[in-house]
Amino acid sequence: RFMSPIEQPLELPHLTLKNRIIRSATHSFLPSEDGRMTDEEYAMYETLAKNGVGLIITGHCCVDPLGRANKQQVNIFDDSYIDQFRKAADLVHAEGARFVPQISHAGPRAVGVDDLADVTARDLKKNRHARELTVDEIHRIVSNFVLAAARLKYAGVDGIQLHAAHSYLLSRFLDPTFNERTDDYGGSAENRFRIVREIIEGIHEKCGDDFPVLVKINLDTKHEDHAGYHDAMVYMLRELHRLGASLVELSGVDFINQPKDATLYYLEEGTALKSAVPEQAMSLVGGVRSLSDMETVLAHGFEMVSLSRSLIAEPDFVTKVLAGGEKSTCVSCCRCFVLPEMHKGMRCVWQWKKARAAARAAR
Structure with missing residues (x-):
């Protein structure tokens, strides 16, 4: 059988992978309501590792008790949550795959919080309101991300991914749709990126420069200034490379609203950004439904390709398509x-x- 490009090993900064396939961070709804992985969650990771996924990124894990996105979310905001990550990592490592938890803060999307806070004060759905985060609160959130990364390094995982996409808190700082601050954390692309920069620098200081930091980021915006956001993205990607990010995963704001027959819906803008910052290793997620789709992403210069809903529908999707199977059963x-x-x-x-x-x- 001819070896597909997706099967080629890859050497990223501080991270060696057996192939080019990422299971993108995907909330499983399997954890318990006290923030812990269940047997079903462990089995899911083991099944993915046995079926050709080279890098498994967990569903988003909460770094702050005030930033839980939903009731069935794994926590990592104190030491009692460490051991579950060691167990999951051991299961994945036994199959030759790598295990990277995604860490996140829900911002104004947090559940069980009466005093909601956002980058900028705004009215929310269901007659709720979010006040503006203070600078001291931002510093505390930065510290919580850093401490979460340190716990995860102790657990023996292969790095962390910052969730800076999909309208969670970090993405709201980056995107002028949400960020209308007038202090050091708003306005210019440099200021909007400041919180991510401080988190990465803090992780390097706490965990060492060789602990892999990955970032998931939106390549587009609902803001009217699309050209300005593109330019800001180029700046941020160059900054991520300067800061030593092992990999940047590009996603988008509207994947839920794409036509059901659409595939690779972020390829054009993703390719433009990859061409502008070729030195930064990147992966692309969004509408990857076949082996041809995966190979197309790599052919456009990306080091890796990310799958989510294809693996929800069929955890053995990679095994199937490499054996000659057709496209995913996922119909979006x-x-x-x-x-x-x-x-x-x-x-x-x-x-x-x-x-x-x-x-x-x-x-």
Whole structure:
């Protein structure tokens, strides 16, 4: 069998990978409500590692009790949460894959918080309001990210990824849609990037320059100044390279609203950014539904390619397509965002239908 480019090993700064495939951070809805991985979560990571995923990035893990995105989210805001990451990393390492937790703060999207805070004060949905974060609070959040990274290094993981995408707190600092501050954390691209810079510098100081830091970031914006955001992104990507980021994963703001038959919907802008900052290793996520899609991403200069919903639908997707299988069964219906709330442990509608049919046959 001809070896696909996605099977080629890769040497990133401080991170050696057996292939070019990333399981992008994906919330599983499997953790317990006290912020801990369950047996189902461990089994999911082990299955992904056994099926050709070279780098597994966890669902977003909370660095601050005031920044939990939902009830079933893994926590890493104190030492009692460390051991679960060591167990998961050991399972993944046994299959030759790498394990990188994503760390995040939900900002005004936090649950169970009455005093909501955002980059800039704003009205929210459901008659709620968020006040503006103080500078002291920003410094505390920076410290919480750094401490979370230190705990994870102690757990033996292969690095961390900062979640600076999808309208969570860090992305809101980067994007002028949300950031209208007039102090050192707002205005220019340099100021909007400041919190991410301080977190990365803090992690390097606490964990050493050789502990891999990855970043997930939106390559687009809903702000009217798209050209300005592109220029800001070029600046931020160059800064990330200067700061020693091992890999930047490019995502976007509107993946949920893409047409169901769309694929590789961020390829054009992603390629433009990769061409502008070729020295920074990057991966692209969004609408990757076949082996051809994966190879196309690499052919456009990206070092890696990221999968999310394809692996929700079929955890063995990579194994299948390398054996000659067709495209993913995922039809971008987005029911994976609501199905687990109705049927615990079920993430994909196809899996739910299969389980329902099996239950009926067993009656």
